[in-house]
Amino acid sequence: MKRFCFFLLIFQIVFSQEIPQNVQKLLQVFPKQIIGYKENKIIFSDNSTLIYDDFKKKNNQELIENPDIEDQFRFVYKKANWNSIPTVDSGRIRNEAFFKKVYGNSKSDVASKLVEIIWCPKLVNQKIKITTVNGVNEIFKKLSAELDQHPEFVEYIQNIGGTFNWRKISGTNRLSTHSFGITLDINSKKSNYWQWDCKCTDENTQLIYRNQIPLKLVQIFEKYGFIWGGNWKHYDTMHFEYRPELLN
Template sequence: MKRFFFFILIFHNAFSQEIPLNVQKLIKAYPDQIVDYKDNKIIFSDKSSLIYDDFKNKTNQELLDNPDIEDQFKFVYNKADKNLIPKEDAGRIRNEAFFKKIYGNSKSEVESKMTEIIWCPKLANQKVKVTTVNGIDKIVKKLSAELDNNPEFKKYINVIGGTFNWRKISGTNRLSMHSYGMTIDINVKNSNYWQWDCKCKNEEVTLSYRNQIPLKLVSIFEKYGFIWGGNWKHYDTMHFEYRPELLL
């Protein structure tokens, strides 16, 4: 009987330490920073850790304002589809402490990891700053090279709306993903943003989805690990951010 309970205990301990699927995705997406998972904590390469799941039920606003890392996977990101009108905000829920661990805890720390590249030399020839963390600068160069071979995209990509900018999201106290140097806004003149269209900042407003960006262009960004703000109910169609864990 003692042996039976001994094996039950071993099984329970092994099961309790099983790495959740979404944590496995994070480890795969950020291999230089995330090295392990133990006791409901994400373990980073510097031996620090963050709680993965706080086990709290949250309203939509609480998910935006105070998410844990597990909440970032609350909604499934669907790749660009002409027949799909987004009903959720997959990727818009972000744990600020997590991204500060990945990219830098302050403006100066993020800037110390930045480099300058030429965006689309043929169609735009614009200098932009991006982070070198996880080789994102190299990924953006490959993305840029592929887009540069599609002249039909010129009016969408020839003027970058923004990359690195340490700031808060308009109307909130949340740090923008532009603060980390892994986000690209393409030409704002051919884009739609829910706050512009409703002329408000009310998260509960009823929205009529709008988009002008070709989905072929979006699919190229997704190929390189960038999610698209046009796939959000609260749409931001100029916006692309490097979130490979949501595409795995």
């Protein structure tokens, strides 16, 4: 028995060394969609694969426009902190092919996996559509239930700007994560967005960071696995998307 446990321990150590740490996070977060990793490829449940690391050196624009899966982890997401202004776009780098494999390859494919829930029944009572993939809809319900206990936030969490909406990000050819039913925009009247403030879409524009969202509200979202767009250099303070792999 001791010998078996010893070999099991060795196997686990070797296995963990062979699989990059961030791939292990993906395997943990998407157990039904991702079934393995081999030879620098993520293996999905339909046995298709995507390259994990293309080993290309990229500038910030290239990271946004043409990232591989490994690039999604390029910048560590640090939880919201009012003592510093964000200088990187941690979480804003997304490999579109990866999200399509996980949540759906087309508008109809994603839509077939959506359910309607009531957002904050007591304070807001607004219907929104959320994906059922990996139980994301249940996470939204838990988040909604906690926010429903905070009437001080009602002016921020009412008039939801959008959840599911198969569309491209303004000024780009990249799909928004709203396309996958994992994202929620809170009240835009209490929010700031870099493109609105600079009246441009140029990623290289010098920005003056602006935000109106309370830290405690952001912390509740982060508690349930959501990253915040206000934590980006190119800020979008109304924007919250479910990305637990970046918070582990």
